[in-house]
Amino acid sequence: MFNLDRIREEFPILKERVHGHPLVYLDNGATTQRPARVINKMNDAYLRYNANVHRGVHHLSNLCTDANERARQRARDFINAQRAEEIIFTRGTTESINLAAYSYGEAFVRPGDEILVTGMEHHANIVPWQMLCERKGATLKVIPVSDSGELLVEELPRLLTPATRLLAVAHASNVLGTINPVRQLVDAAHAAGARVLIDGAQAVQHLPVDVQALDCDFYAFSAHKMYGPTGVGVLYGKRELLADMPPWQGGGEMIKEVSFERTTYNDLPFKFEAGTPDFIGVIGLGEAIDYLSSIGMSAIAAREEALASRARERLRALPGLVLHGDAPLASPVISFSIPGVHPLDAGTLLDRLGIAVRTGQMCAEPLMHRYGVTSMIRVSFAMYNTFEEIDILLDGLQRVIALLSPSR
Ligand code: C6P
Numbered sequence: 103m104f105n106l107d108r109i110r111e112e113f114p115i116l117k118e119r120v121h122g123h124p125l126v127y128l129d130n131g132a133t134t135q136r137p138a139r140v141i142n143k144m145n146d147a148y149l150r151y152n153a154n155v156h157r158g159v160h161h162l163s164n165l166c167t168d169a170n171e172r173a174r175q176r177a178r179d180f181i182n183a184q185r186a187e188e189i190i191f192t193r194g195t196t197e198s199i200n201l202a203a204y205s206y207g208e209a210f211v212r213p214g215d216e217i218l219v220t221g222m223e224h225h226a227n228i229v230p231w232q233m234l235c236e237r238k239g240a241t242l243k244v245i246p247v248s249d250s251g252e253l254l255v256e257e258l259p260r261l262l263t264p265a266t267r268l269l270a271v272a273h274a275s276n277v278l279g280t281i282n283p284v285r286q287l288v289d290a291a292h293a294a295g296a297r298v299l300i301d302g303a304q305a306v307q308h309l310p311v312d313v314q315a316l317d318c319d320f321y322a323f324s325a326h327k328m329y330g331p332t333g334v335g336v337l338y339g340k341r342e343l344l345a346d347m348p349p350w351q352g353g354g355e356m357i358k359e360v361s362f363e364r365t366t367y368n369d370l371p372f373k374f375e376a377g378t379p380d381f382i383g384v385i386g387l388g389e390a391i392d393y394l395s396s397i398g399m400s401a402i403a404a405r406e407e408a409l410a411s412r413a414r415e416r417l418r419a420l421p422g423l424v425l426h427g428d429a430p431l432a433s434p435v436i437s438f439s440i441p442g443v444h445p446l447d448a449g450t451l452l453d454r455l456g457i458a459v460r461t462g463q464m465c466a467e468p469l470m471h472r473y474g475v476t477s478m479i480r481v482s483f484a485m486y487n488t489f490e491e492i493d494i495l496l497d498g499l500q501r502v503i504a505l506l507s508p509s510r
Contacts, residue, residue, distance in 0.1 A: 104401045109486050112137035112393075116486060123456025126491045131276055131304060131435050131482030132460050133326045136390070140330060143389040147382050155381045156355055156372070170381045173388025174371075180391045181302075181321060182312040183338050187370040190337040190344075191384050195303040196226040198322035198337035199270070201374060202299055203230035205347040206320075210297075211267050213239035218261055218269040218296070221247040221472055222278060225465045227270050227301040240267070247472055251278035251427025255286065262294035268319075269298045273305035277464045277480065278427030279410070279435035281305070288317050297343070303327055307484070308406055308433045310399040313338050325383065329484075330390030334383035337374070344370050351376040402485045409483045410434035413492045420496065422503045426473050434483035437464070440499075442508040445477045451505065455498045 110116050113135045118125045127135065147169060153162035155170045177189045192198045211217070217231045221244050228242075235242045243261055246254045253271075262269075269291040274281045288298045299320035302311060307328035313321050321338040325331055339347075349356050349367055353376035358366040367373045394402065414436055418425055426437045440448055449461035460480040463470045470476055481495060 104397070104405050104485075106405075106486070106488065109397070112139065113486055114138060120456040120458070121454050126455075126457040126494050128481040128483065128487065128491070128495060129458045129460050130307075130484035130487075131327070131480065133332070134307065134329050134484050135486070136329055136331065136386075137393055139393060140386050140389045144331060144382050144386040147385045152382070154378055166381060166385075169385045169388070170379070173384045173391075176388040176391040177336050180311075180395070181306070181336075181338055182314050184314060185341055188338055188341050188344065190339065190371045190374045191379055192322075192335045192337050193333055193380070194324040194326070194335035195301060195322045196324075196335075198320075198335050199226050199299065199301065200230045201337055201350050202320045202322070202339070203234045205350045205374070206268065206297070206343075207234040207238060208350075209347045211238045211240050214265060215240040215267045216243050216263060216265045217241070218243045218245065218266055218291075220245040220253055220271050220282070222251070222253070222275045222280065222282075222466065222469050223270070223272055224276050224301065224303065225467070226303075227272060227299075228468070231268075231270055241265075244468075245271075247469065250429055251275065251280045252429045253280075253282055253287075255283065255290075258287075258290050262290060262296060264295065266291070266294055266296040269296055270301065271298070272301045272303075273311070273321075274302075274308065274433040274435070275427070275466075275469075276304045276435065277437045277466050277469055277478065278429065279304075279432035279437075280427055280429040281309070281431040281433055284318065285316055292317070304433055304435065307394070307402075309403050319343055325387040325390060328390055329393060331380075331383045331386035333380050334387050336387075341370060344374070349373050349376065353377045397485070405485050406434040406483055409487055409489065409492065410436065412489060413481065413483070413495070416492060416496050417499075420499060420503070422507050422509060423499065426475075426478060435480065436482075437478040437480040439475055439478055440503060440507055443502065443506045445479045447506055448479050448499075448502045451502050452495075452498045455494070455501070457495055457498050459495075 151165040155167040297319040302323040306323045325334040356376040445461035
């Protein structure tokens with residue numbers, strides 16, 4: 103059963119006070135907090151068995167290597183990848199997508215080809231593809247977004263052409279929360295002969311993910327948005343595809359043999375893991391996955407959905423506030439504007455009340471343009487948030503409107 107008190111106990115930071123108020127942390131889409139057990143696991147690794155991985159024959163190196171590879175197995179189980187070698191550790195979603203764009207692009211993208219993205223992508227799932235298109239003389243195309251914040255999938259037959267090499271799409275939008283119909287998109291893209299990368303940065307912490315059921319070619323996510331440490335992420339890729347892709351960085355560990363004439367590359371996944379990885383971070387990610395699994399993704403999803411639907415309902419009823427996006431399937435992420443009030447001012451005032459929200463363009467500038475604004479206010483929930491915190495948010499927003507809104 104979902105035990106909120108026990109879960110909140112695991113996160114000492116939630117007891118902090120901000121400007122004299124209890125912290126109300128509603129910026130989980132930017133980064134979640136970490137439970138003590140993740141921090142303790144990493145401390146323990148540093149204190150008891152820290153040594154470089156895959157390099158030593160000595161005891162500590164073996165312990166650390168085993169812990170690193172156990173974390174890979176955890177990550178594999180977490181997204182139900184077929185094989186552990188399909189899990190590549192990176193610095194985060196951004197690096198995962200850059201790796202895929204560079205390496206897949208080198209192997210498979212030619213002048214005249216097309217890459218398809220969507221109008222609700224984070225910059226991390228736009229710019230690497232744009233850079234690839236510039237390098238290769240390819241074209242970037244975009245699936246538009248409806249007023250309710252859903253992808254216009256009816257545009258797909260027009261947008262997917264024989265020249266489309268890859269579709270890059272967010273599993274869940276970091277701004278609107280919209281959960282995209284990724285399996286349907288994968289089927290459509292595959293039928294057109296295109297590969298699919300799913301940006302799972304805003305999905306893995308909220309819902310069960312099964313990459314085999316989705317049949318996606320790549321799946322990217324970050325540890326720090328799922329109760330794990332910063333600086334670590336995953337790129338999942340289908341083995342046969344990864345095998346045909348060149349390494350994207352050269353250095354230690356990604357090689358089999360090196361001479362000045364020629365270098366041969368290591369097996370998967372190490373071909374894509376040049377240099378000393380953040381193995382302590384990887385161990386922390388493994389612990390975060392164990393933590394999520396101990397609670398259960400379905401229980402987490404149900405809890406967060408209850409929080410988000412209450413918050414949406416209350417926000418919608420607040421005069422002077424405009425919600426952006428209204429997709430029936432959404433993660434616990436809600437963005438809105440208060441006409442006449444700059445989001446930065448709203449965010450600063452809320453902060454004085456101990457409430458942490460995100461304001462700005464959310465690293466999704468094209469989506470801001472789509473909604474005719476330059477920035478928004480976003481609240482994003484995690485399983486440890488409470489219904490009382492929603493009340494505190496609403497009180498805070500009422501004060502913002504009363505103080506700052508010209509129409510009040
Ligand atoms: N979004 C947010 O507040 P990194 O920074 O590499 O861990 O994740 C990048 C990224 C990629 N895709 C999506 C959908 C994301 O939401 C993010 C990170 C944070 O919305 C920071 S801008």
